Amino acid sequence: MPDPQPEKRRPLDLPAGERSASQETNAVPYAELHCRTNFSFLEGASHPDELVHRAQQLGLTALAITDRNSVAGVVRAHAAAKDVGLKLLIGAEVTPINAPPVVLLATDRAAYGRLCQLITAGRRRAPKGECELTFNDVAEHAQGLLACVPLVGIWRTFPAGRDRRALLQRYKDAFDDRCYALAELHRGPDDRRVLRRMMDAATKASVPLIAANDVHYHVPQRQFLHETLTAIRHGCTISQLGDRLFPNSERHLKSSAEMLTLFADDPAAVAHTAQVADRCRFSLDELRYQYPKELCPPEFTPIEYLKRLTADGANHRYPHGIPEKVRQLIDHELRLIEELRYEAYFLTVWDLVRFARSRDILCQGRGSAANSAVCYCLGVTSVDPERIDVLFERFISKERDEAPDIDVDFEHERREEVIQYLYEKYGRERAGMAATVITYRPRSAVRDVGKALGLSLDRVDTISKSLERTNGEEELAGRLQNAGLNPTSSVGRQLIGLVGQILDFPRHLSQHVGGMVLTAGPLCEMVPIENASMPGRTVIQWDKNDLETLGILKVDCLSLGMLTAIRKCFSLIKQHDGRKLTLATVPAEDPAVYEMVSRADTIGVFQIESRAQMSMLPRLRPQCFYDLVIEVAIVRPGPIQGDMVHPYLRRRSGEEPVEFPDERIQAVLQKTLGVPIFQEQAMRLAVVAAGFTPGEADQLRRAMGAWRRRGVIDAFRQKLIEGMDARGYSTEFAERLFNQIRGFGEYGFPESHAASFALLVYVSAWMKRHYPAAFTTALLNSQPMGFYAAAQLISDVRQHGVEVHPVDVNHSDWDCTLEPDATKARGPRSAGTLGDNPALRLGFRMVRGLSFAHGGVIIRQRNGVPFTSFDDFTHRTQLPNAALKKLSKADAFGTLGLNRRAALWHSLPEQKSLPLFDGATTEEPAVNLPSLSQKEQVVADYQTAGLSLRGHPIQFIRPLLDELQVVPSSELSHLPVDRRYRVAGLVLLRQRPSTAKGITFVTLEDETGTANLIIRQDVWERYRPIASHAGALIAHGHLQRLDEVIHLLVDRMEDLSRRLEGVELRSRDFR
Amino acid sequence: MPLAEAKGLLETVSRSQSSSGGWGRPQEAPRVVPTEGSLRSTPATHPLLIRHQPADDIQALRELAVRCQRFSPVVGIEEPDSLLLDLTGCAHLFGGERKLSRQVQRCFEQRGFFIKTAIADSIGAAWAVAHFGRHQTEIVPAGQHESVLRPLPVKALRLTETVIETLAALDIRRIEQLLALPRASLPSRFGPEVIRRLDQASGEVSELITPIRPPEPVVAGREFEHPTGDHRALEVALQQLVEQIVGNLVQRQQGIQRLTVELKGALSECFAINFLRPCQSLSHIMELVLTQLERVVLTEKVAGLRVQAVATALLESRQTQLFAADDDPVAQRELEQLVDRMSNRLGKQRVVQSQLCPDPQPEFANRWEPLLDENERGNGGSVSPPVLPCSARPLCLQREPQAVEVTSRVPAGPPTYFHWKQTCYTVARYWGPERIETGWHRGRHVRRDYYQVETECGLRFWLFWRIGRADWFLHGEFD
């Protein structure tokens, strides 16, 4: 090794040591004008807020955020800068293809608009993630923008020999006195000479020379991360980077003193930066949002129109007269809306809902303002304000001055229509989709960092695959060990350290699931628009947090599978017995529904079908709509992390008295028995118990969630605890509250969301209770959705006494359908109804791999005349072999007298040769295919469809299981508890709710029913290969039964899949 | 009678010889499923995962095929894992099929391979039985292969995956079930493949083994009637042997790349000669052979000589771009011979070319690559040198930075005086510091501030101090 003595330094904990030059007196003001955040993806190595805080610590006059062809990071920087009172300059480094890169800074709002237009132009004509601009583009948008041309950029991009001076001169001509030359020195081989050359170049072009540092990270310690990112960007290892590495860590933020040392020969260049900063007077706060104008007819003002619509809606909702309570609510809400000038927002949402309803698309609003009386009247939500008691102003904070938050869920299959409607109505230049910042998660972090460090792909894969989705960081060391990489080795420590740093780093922009931004003026003057990966889609460079920070209107058009299913079920019910229902008209508060829910008989029901929910239901025993609201909200990571579930259950069952520390808290927590369950309650507590303003409480929540700012969180914690102390609450109570708020920040559910969801819970439960066949049919026709696979839904509906008929070429439609009640088939029936107990006929959509077009051919060709034979079928449909094989494997030729194998045999030969012998059956020798035993039939059913209507694979090995003393799952409900038993079955699903500390729920299915397993993390680890992959297993464990919740607490597992050889077992894991 | 032999699968799991836990592929590792037998020879260490390299496996299989030529003149391979031996007329040489089969087994076991063998009337049948038979060694008596094949799975017919899957869907899993189907109905459903494979197994359609031929090594040797210690005699003998080899190679239009010479005796002496390019020139070869011979100190008499061209290549097949700019072929050849001469006498590592690497750390910015290297030399000088001012790097770089005593006026500032080789130098001018912080990913984080200093009398040196530690080093001279 080259060094005389080992320079022992653990790479990832660089002591700042000699570098803490921060607190020197800054005699000369300095503003950093060239600084990248990590929104210059894989180039910058610090978050925007880290840079802002560091700049403030260093006493910089101002900081410019100049990401490469992007302003994606400016909002975060803006928020941070506002907090600490730092002047922020907004700009971007633009890289024309035929001119050197240039840093553009916005001096005012108009200039900022031009910058956005410029970037939009470049981004729109290039593929996703790239930007293609020419010098002329830049020159055309030059007005009001400052151009700072890094001289190094000229030298680097244009080889010597060309007239470099002309390049600078071009900028000078385009920007006139707004053109500057940037001198950047990074302790290279001979900075003094370089500076002299730069001074020469600037003088010759008569452009002022100003100092900058081309900042890539806020502190030098980020050098390692930066090099790692560089390697990721270039798709190689760090050691292969060569001169694409910076030779040192000098590209960090520097104080004016440090800059003066570097620029000792030209201190004016440093001082001059402040004057440049002074010229920039633009702040993102100026982006005042303007609502689109076409929201109401010209003869009305928006508020008049809203009032009118509300009144109409109220009359429609309450045909027998508006209840007094509702009338008061409406008046009150309208007054608030008028005062806060939110009418345009409500009109926007109303317009969306109106459009959806006109197309018969089911939708429902949720979010803070959604469950207001006004929204009920407007049809945005179907939760009757009489059924729930939610205070409107709690969600519209006067202080925050932010748009209320309403998300609208649409049927997942039809949301695109709504989005296209918006584009059409407002035009592409005024409607855009919010971005989602895709950030590093543990898996992707390990994969990319590992590759950059030169680990082999195999090993990186091994490690990253072994990381579970939810809990990453703390596991990493253990996973490394398993993958044969010593976590205390140099590489191991580097990997762990770098992964820790890179987590949450943005990787690229993607489109948000449904956030649409609508503006009055051109959108691209507010924020650059770029291409998304989906053709024809464009996204803006900001995500929803950014929009929220700036108070910009955004309507979330989300898609929800359950709405599709409910709509389909509504039409099946109508077909079934002529009943016409809507979300609002499903009979409310039906005791039979609550009885079913309390039994946890909820497979397929919205939200409460997960194992975690199902284990809660028998304990909570919901009796009314509000109980469902609580049920939806309580099984969430927030309440569980905050340890609120058990106190609530105890209080509800009367085991524990309902007490309140004082009246103020009682007012907040009355409805939930003194336990905070909803996000609003936690925020409210911070207000009443710790003296936060509502705005602060909300900031606190956000600091906990999407925004990672350690220092800020600690400050809030301090404030909360002190505030509560001052008001006489115990520190313990304060700590608990803090933890609760933290939980809510990440995963909490606001009451209004819960209420909207609870309505869907109720409606779907009602359907399951009263129209199980129709409900399951609708679910099957809306797949994929929910927690369960089709097979599990079908087996559930069969247990509810519904007959299920197989796919058949003579009977099936594309969708699953209802067939008349067989028992009453001959009896007289009123038209359009199917009898009390219709059967479910599986549709061609259940045939794996069959295309919709081929399904259509069958139905068209059948057209009332059943197929008589296989030849008849192939002749009429002319389907290709591949489709025939799929149908054969799905056993869809039953009515033609062909079993699966026989049909397959017939579908193998090429069918083309037939036209010659039109109608003639070709002579073929008879074959004797091996006959199918019952077991083989079932196994084949599972292989092709994932379920069998004939039997269950487990039943065929029951004798063996008896020998092994395995009990059928149905017996678990009456066997004595707290003893060890064995159960066996196919693994239906594995779930690891983020709520449960590493606990995995596994559901096994045997021929008698299902068994619920609880697997603790240590057991999971011990049996990881079986636990995580086996398709069927035998579980040993202690039986637990509390109320009607039955669990086996597993301590041992055996793989059973081999015994069931041939059965392809597919569980629904971790959805 | 043909014999097919299925070798234990060349698998990706192996045991490493060393416990150092590297992540590379051990060279020439026993790439075989570890069995009880093969494990004993290697110390119990941690199992390693080794990336599967199919191409290497095939190569290894070819090498094994060559070794099997002692059992049969016609040895072929069937990818990915089988060796095929035509035993027609061979078995009696080994005392019958059973004994032959046992010898084959033993031969592979000694190398640490687990194999299965089968002897049958057709290649198809032997392949099937070797892969799916129950025993490690199977011998199918003549004419009985059909009954042996019937219970085997259809996979034993070497069918493609799709056909096997379709058959499985029809629940046809064994060959007898397949045979029960009407033969005429098969081609329209499965293509011609099934019939062909069935016929190959039954022997109705013959298959040919494409024999693998080994490259012939070019060796020449001579035993002396009376051992000799006379250099002169050895020289004469060597000259003859080399002539023999070169003559051999000329016919094949090949040249020598590496030549080994063995002086046999109780303690055999051995030396090797490498050539920059495939060489046919007798005089050049002899010059290098004799230069090496001169350096051998004979402690005893030599009983025999053996000269072998261990690496040969078609003439000019290995176009090194070394001195391509030269258009004078004589000068060109002389230069190449100069390289050969110097490399063989001074050692390959001492005759080198510079490969510039864009690495910020000065020690790594230049790599010396032997001109004469058995492995292909690095891909030329395609890396452009880093853009540095000419004066930024010293002409002479110390192999290791040398600690020097430095006095500077400001702590961590530029030096004012320094001591080096018993001389005290006064610094009159300096440039820098140039800061270099790198190497952490190599496990050695280097943080240095370099100063170029000029002494009062105009000498220039390159000094650095380690950031954060108050020690100075001299790293080069700007000569």
Added chain:
Amino acid sequence: MSGPKNHNPNKHSAAIEQLAQQLRRYERTLQPTAGGNGVLSTGIAALDGLLPDGGISRGMLLEWLSEKTGGGAGTLAFTVAVQLMRADGACVVIDPAASFYPPAIGKLGDDLQRMIVVHPANGGDALWALEQSLRCRGVAVVVCRLGQAFERELHHHAYRRLQLAAETGGAIGLLLRPARYRVHPTWADVRLLVEPLPTVNSSKGRQLQVELIHCRGRNCGGIVTLEIDDETGDVRLASGLATATNPVRRAAGA
């Protein structure tokens, strides 16, 4: 093959004899290469002016004497070597100390592909390699720095053989030697003394004074001050102070 003589002088074989004959044949054919108009430029006009015949001829040996390493003599020699190599084939660098650092020669680029560097373990090997290289027709120029430890190997007899080798092969030898050898006799055609001058503020780089102190068969004397541009590496006559003395000496040298 004369190098190994000191090892086993009594074991010459017929083959070696044969080879020696071959070499001699070469010698005869090659001898007259260094002719009147075969003068090559060093690439440094001021240096060409200092040298007899205004440049370097094939087969010449040049010594570059300097007091200490770090004075710039090496840079000059390599600048000349690169120039010669570009004009005329390969360059061999013989560097027993293994201290030669190619990144210092900024403009080398692809020329590195034609530069062979030898790191001999001892003085004997170094001289052998030097002689072999000088004798080789494919080599344009050989740069050799024996270093303090091995200088003594370069005794009278060995030096004479180098000279013969260079004349045979036609390569140009550039020998970097410590200045104290200026009192020793030499077989070199030209002996230059290189001394650094302190850098002055106005200059674009370091300045070196080069004095012609020996020139076979000619009058010698003559001194120039050269300047090496720090940025480009170009070597030219120093402007300003040196010009006053220069023309006079140069006239004497030419």
